Amino acid sequence: xxxxxxxxxxxxxxxxxxxxxxxxxxxxxxxxxxxxxxxxxxxxxxxxxxxxxxxxxxxxxxxxxxxxxxxxxxxxxxxxxxxxxxxxxxxxxxxxxxxxxxxxxxxxxxxxxxxxxxxxxxxxxxxxxxxxxxxxxxxxxxxxxxxxxxxxxxxxxxxxxxxxxxxxxxxxxxxxxxxxxxxxxxxxxxxxxxxxxxxxxxxxxxxxxxxxxxxxxxxxxxxxxxxxxxxxxxxxxxxxxxxxxxxxxxxxxxxxxxxxxxxxxxxxxxxxxxxxxxxxxxxxxxxxxxxxxxxxxxxxxxx
Amino acid sequence: xxxxxxxxxxxxxxxxxxxxxxxxxxxxxxxxxxxxxxxxxxxxxxxxxxxxxxxxxxxxxxxxxxxxxxxxxxxxxxxxxxxxxxxxxxxxxxxxxxxxxxxxxxxxxxxxxxxxxxxxxxxxxxxxxxxxxxxxxxxxxxxxxxxxxxxxxxxxxxxxxxxxxxxxxxxxxxxxxxxxxxxxxxxxxxxxxxxxxxxxxxxxxxxxxxxxxxxxxxxxxxxxxxxxxxxxxxxxxxxxxxxxxxxxxxxxxxxxxxxxxxxxxxxxxxxxxxxxxxxx
Numbered sequence: 001x002x003x004x005x006x007x008x009x010x011x012x013x014x015x016x017x018x019x020x021x022x023x024x025x026x027x028x029x030x031x032x033x034x035x036x037x038x039x040x041x042x043x044x045x046x047x048x049x050x051x052x053x054x055x056x057x058x059x060x061x062x063x064x065x066x067x068x069x070x071x072x073x074x075x076x077x078x079x080x081x082x083x084x085x086x087x088x089x090x091x092x093x094x095x096x097x098x099x100x101x102x103x104x105x106x107x108x109x110x111x112x113x114x115x116x117x118x119x120x121x122x123x124x125x126x127x128x129x130x131x132x133x134x135x136x137x138x139x140x141x142x143x144x145x146x147x148x149x150x151x152x153x154x155x156x157x158x159x160x161x162x163x164x165x166x167x168x169x170x171x172x173x174x175x176x177x178x179x180x181x182x183x184x185x186x187x188x189x190x191x192x193x194x195x196x197x198x199x200x201x202x203x204x205x206x207x208x209x210x211x212x213x214x215x216x217x218x219x220x221x222x223x224x225x226x227x228x229x230x231x232x233x234x235x236x237x238x239x240x241x242x243x244x245x246x247x248x249x250x251x252x253x254x255x256x257x258x259x260x261x262x263x264x265x266x267x268x269x270x271x272x273x274x275x276x277x278x279x280x281x282x283x284x285x286x287x288x289x290x291x292x293x294x295x296x297x298x299x300x301x302x303x
Numbered sequence: 304x305x306x307x308x309x310x311x312x313x314x315x316x317x318x319x320x321x322x323x324x325x326x327x328x329x330x331x332x333x334x335x336x337x338x339x340x341x342x343x344x345x346x347x348x349x350x351x352x353x354x355x356x357x358x359x360x361x362x363x364x365x366x367x368x369x370x371x372x373x374x375x376x377x378x379x380x381x382x383x384x385x386x387x388x389x390x391x392x393x394x395x396x397x398x399x400x401x402x403x404x405x406x407x408x409x410x411x412x413x414x415x416x417x418x419x420x421x422x423x424x425x426x427x428x429x430x431x432x433x434x435x436x437x438x439x440x441x442x443x444x445x446x447x448x449x450x451x452x453x454x455x456x457x458x459x460x461x462x463x464x465x466x467x468x469x470x471x472x473x474x475x476x477x478x479x480x481x482x483x484x485x486x487x488x489x490x491x492x493x494x495x496x497x498x499x500x501x502x503x504x505x506x507x508x509x510x511x512x513x514x515x516x517x518x519x520x521x522x523x524x525x526x527x528x529x530x531x532x533x534x535x536x537x538x539x540x541x542x543x544x545x546x547x548x549x550x551x552x553x554x555x556x557x558x559x560x561x562x563x564x565x566x567x568x569x570x571x572x573x574x575x576x577x578x579x580x581x582x583x
Contacts, residue, residue: 060486078490090483094505094581103501107491139582157491 004033005193006057006161010066013052025064026052027220031271032212034161037191041204043252044214045260050197051087051165057195058084058163070161080108083159085167089146091138091153098134101125101153108157124156125149128182144175151179155186164196168203180206181236188232201252204228205245206236210275211252216261222273223260226251229279244279251278324363331362361552369552370559384544386536388560394536396564398454398529399522402461406518410466411511414473415499418507424474431470439464439525443532453533460529465518472514476507508579516572523565538564 014025027049034040042050055061057068059078068075070082078084091100101121106112112120125131128148138146147167154162168176184207187194198204204211211226230244239245377389417424439460446456480503488498504511530539538561545553 058490060489078486078492080490080492082490084486084490086483086486088483090481090487092484092487092502092505093583094508094579104487104491107493107497137582 005036005038006034006068006070006195008032008053008057008066008068011053011056011063011068012065013049013056013061014064024218026217027214028065029221029271030066031273032222032225034193034195036193039187039194039196039207039209040212041196041198041208041210042212042214043198043201043204043256044220045216045256048214048217048220050214054084054163054165054195054197058082060084080157081160083154083157083162085147085150085154085162085164087165087167087169089138089143089150091146091149093138096135096137097125097130097141097149098122100138100149101156104153104157121152121156124152127155127186128152128179142175144171144179147171148179148182151183155190155192161193161195164194166197166199169199176200176203177236183207184235201249201256204252205230205248206234206239213252213255213260224255225273225275227275227277227279229277248279251276327363331360361555366552366555369550369556373553373556383535386541388538388541388557391536391538391541392560392564395526395530395538398457398537399461399519399526402458403465403519403522405458405462406465406469407515409462410469410514410518411473414470414511414514415477415503417470418474418477419503421478424478431467435467435471439521440528440532443529447533453535457526457529457533457537461522461526464525465522468517468521469511469514472517473507473511476510476514477503479510480506505579505581509576509581512572512576512579516569516576519568519572520565523561523568527561 008030011030012025012028014028015023017023026047030053032040042053044050052061052063056063057075059075059082062076075082091097092103095103098118098121101124102117105117105120109117122131122134125134128151130145130148130152133141133145138149141149147170151167154164168179171179180203186192187207194207196207205228208228209232210228212222213224213226214220215223226248228248230239230242230248234242373388377387379385379387380390417427442460442463443456446459447453450456450459484502484506485498488502493502526537527539527542530537531543534540534543538557542554542557542561545551545557
């Protein structure tokens, strides 16, 4: 098991009973793994515990059962090896944009000289298109720009892994698209390992190598692992020309709309959730014509 | 536009002040009863300058004279009972400053600690709740007995009255620092001391300074009363001394000075508050 970059084993979380009634665990028996350089998205309805899973992976929260192992070591506390981009940008409003990133960089490399820190920060802020706003306060920035600072801060410490908690959730569609493109470019260039929560099916298809589908809580679990089989150099503008795109998209939407609630508490092999490749499949999506090349149809395979 | 508004407001303030002075002047015009004049002249000779106020409430012109007299020579010193207003205010400000500073040194670290630890907060809360509503002057006998010095006792009373608002505000400000900022610090493995100074303190600073502002307001209220009690020097003693002299114009002058200095102190903290406030 431990040959994976990161392994999540039997994770479960239940909260102490409120008002005398013991509530069932929010999720239980969560197993999955992430390889180095992989981009993994997790999708599920609100309340299935996605953020809790991410917090456990970050070391910010302790699970009720199970554990997370990264590079052979159990995650018990937060670490600079795992950069987190929070749902609300979580910038310190009394620091400038540069100051926010520098705070992180100085935490990572306490011995660096001031000039070195600033140059490093400026490089990462330029990467997210904020080279002109170094000395502004977060309150002077738009929502999208704040989120970019958060992303630059997480990237600047060069973590072994990035954890993104619905980073674009609060942004308008246009801004979201632009930042998705930037994130895609950075991730493709750095081969960063990323785990990301999202509600946006298109975002998942654009960015992810595989998408974990979570059933509804309580007793949520990983219902399916969808591999995004489209070539890695996909872009937002051309992605929808790939015939795989609609098959994957239909599969994900179908899951969210129709199937996610049927899984709740259902008994299945939690250790090995089915891995599906709807992009290549001729299963329920067979109505969409296969591309002329006619790839071999792959049905659900078990890892 | 807002500038014009400010000008209008200032003009209105001036008019109100003039009306007030006018009403005061009319209300204190000398009455037609001069029958006891001869007797009063002798009494006046006995009483010296203070007896000028004998005719009742002093008219504005007389108070104005007191203003001019004291402000033209604020730092003279002719013995223990006759010092310039500048010296008296300096004594009061010194006591307030020292007592307040001591209170800051205790209240901010303690508030910080109990703000970080809910357990300690709960443990100390009953004591704070009981001690807070005690009038600072009620401590005076205990202070005089244990400290055996009236001036030090005054400082202690300032200390004890300014500690509570700062303590409570600091604890509250520290306890309500946003979770996400603390989580950022945790994921960056920031050391506790660095976290305290770079994250928690700036985040709580507006609340802490608000506590300081309240404390300073209370301290300035209390010092006058405390100095009336312990005597010797200070603006409170000055008021009491002039009352004993029946020199009401001087009392009115001193009251005005207390107000002006109090306002100045408040302005300083308002400025400080503006400095540490952040827009989220």
